[in-house]
Amino acid sequence: MERAEKPPTQTVDRALTVLGFFSATAPELSSAEIGARLGLHQTTAYRLLTTMEQSGYVERDPRTGLYRLGLKLVELAGLKLNQMDLCRHAQPELNALRDALSLNANLAVLDQGDVCHLAYAVRADVPHTYTLLGRKSVAHCTALGKAMLAFRPRTQVHDTIHTFGWRPYTEHSIQDFATLDLALDEVAARGYALDL
Structure with a gap:
């Protein structure tokens, strides 16, 4: 029983x-x-x-x-990050990407409508914003999030936003599906996203 x-x-x-x-x-x-x-x-x-x-x-x-x-x-967050195969395997690739493009590289995963930052590789000579590992940001409000959302089925993206809400950061944050779909189409066509 x-x-x-x-x-x-x-x-x-x-x-x-x-x-x-x-x-x-x-x-x-x-x-x-x-x-x-x-x-x-x-x-x-x-x-x-x-x-x-x-x-x-x-x-x-x-x-x-x-x-x-x-x-x-x-302490617990450090243990979790060290246990994640994704972080261990991705760090050399992030370093190689950083060196090949002369840009900073970030790794994040989608989690309940947010991007959760897991790892990064930064260049000393390239300006960067400080990213806290474990920090979450609303996916459709960030370039990193839009880059991930652009290649997911739109029904999945829309369902996620219906579940977790728009949660805008500023008055310029996307707050409707037509604008979001257009932005994600542009990201998919371009192959990268921008924070503006």
Whole structure:
């Protein structure tokens, strides 16, 4: 007889939810903010954060009292990246591409409507924007994402956007399918995408 799926343990679920609250636009949060977002009293949120801090998943700035992601996550992210065959096999190719084209090269995968940056090779003499490994960007708002989307079936691209939304970065971000399809057609014809 198969065991029924059990709901996640509430405390574990809350801790994982807390980790998801942090972002590039909200790198630090107070226990009051976290408690409010979880629907918990501030004291309960503080106890949860204290446990997470003791385990290294969050850290508290002693000057401001705000919480941010802890180094344990860097350790785990490094383990994950090192375990990925894709990263290990791609790095020599990224280096060769960088050297052959005299340009920076990036590796990313599509994940739930976003591109997730996994590896890169940069030239010391070529200006580049700093890319955080593991950083996610909305796929249709970036050149890297458009380059990947241009060669996927349009129904799959449209379904992904229906599921995860447009999530524009600026007023110039694409927010309709006609414009997106035209942009992806241009990328496919040209063979590369541009961030403008």
